[in-house]
Amino acid sequence: MVSVDFSVLVQIVNFILLVLILNIVLYKPIRGILSRRRETIDELNQSIDLSGESVREVEETFAAGIKEARSQGVELKDALIDEASQEEKRIVGEITSRAQEDLVAVREKISQEVVAVRESLKSEVDDFAQAIGEKILGRAL
Numbered sequence: 001m002v003s004v005d006f007s008v009l010v011q012i013v014n015f016i017l018l019v020l021i022l023n024i025v026l027y028k029p030i031r032g033i034l035s036r037r038r039e040t041i042d043e044l045n046q047s048i049d050l051s052g053e054s055v056r057e058v059e060e061t062f063a064a065g066i067k068e069a070r071s072q073g074v075e076l077k078d079a080l081i082d083e084a085s086q087e088e089k090r091i092v093g094e095i096t097s098r099a100q101e102d103l104v105a106v107r108e109k110i111s112q113e114v115v116a117v118r119e120s121l122k123s124e125v126d127d128f129a130q131a132i133g134e135k136i137l138g139r140a141l
Contacts, residue, residue: 134140
């Protein structure tokens, strides 16, 4: 059996002393390192959360900027289309008026040519009539 004597007391003191020394030399530094590690991890998690929030804010700002730029682009495109439509109407109007002027000039020229041709034909009608009469009668008139 186990005898309780002086050696047991020495073993108990030795065990307590070993626990105290291990606590001072090993466990406290490890707990300190784990505590600092936990603090560092918590700080990094907070930093990650803040970074995530700032990224979301930047994304929202970017999306708003893109939306605004698109709306401005659509407005500018519509304005350019309206301006081009007005310019097209102006050009078509000018071309139509020029065409009308050209048409009037051509009609006047044709009517002048008709009058000139009639005059020349009137002067030649007697000659043509005499030539036709000679051919029909077969003799000179």
